[in-house]
Amino acid sequence: MEGDIFSGMGKGTEVDGKVLQTFQNNFVQVQDILDQNRLLINEINHNHESKIPGNMSINVGLIRELNNNIRRVVDIYADLSSSFTKSVEASSEGESGGSLKSNGKASLKRIRSG
Numbered sequence: 001m002e003g004d005i006f007s008g009m010g011k012g013t014e015v016d017g018k019v020l021q022t023f024q025n026n027f028v029q030v031q032d033i034l035d036q037n038r039l040l041i042n043e044i045n046h047n048h049e050s051k052i053p054g055n056m057s058i059n060v061g062l063i064r065e066l067n068n069n070i071r072r073v074v075d076i077y078a079d080l081s082s083s084f085t086k087s088v089e090a091s092s093e094g095e096s097g098g099s100l101k102s103n104g105k106a107s108l109k110r111i112r113s114g
Contacts, residue, residue: 019087026076033069033076040066 044062047055 019083022083023080026080030073030076033073037066037069040069 040062044059044066047059047062
């Protein structure tokens with residue numbers, strides 16, 4: 001995975017392919033929202049510069065949409081952070097021979113050599 005965003009994560013850290021796919025999908029979703037925000041900001045600026053009362057009132061709805069998009073981006077990044085933390089914790093527990101049961105309690109597994 002040379003040149004990949006996760007290639008420099010450190011020795012012994014393995015990132016599951018499913019996790020990488022989730023990150024990629026979320027980053028694409030964020031980029032789409034940011035592209036939409038750029039268009040909204042351009043439209044807001046155009047309406048503001050026109051000083052036409054109807055355009056100014058349209059800006060209220062556009063600014064609400066922009067704010068909602070920003071909230072969505074924040075939520076996506078929060079979910080990404082949480083997923084990444086869980087992935088790293090699961091990876092480090094796997095390296096140490098420990099695992100989490102579905103009830104959240106740790107259990108140790110004996111690793112056989114050979």
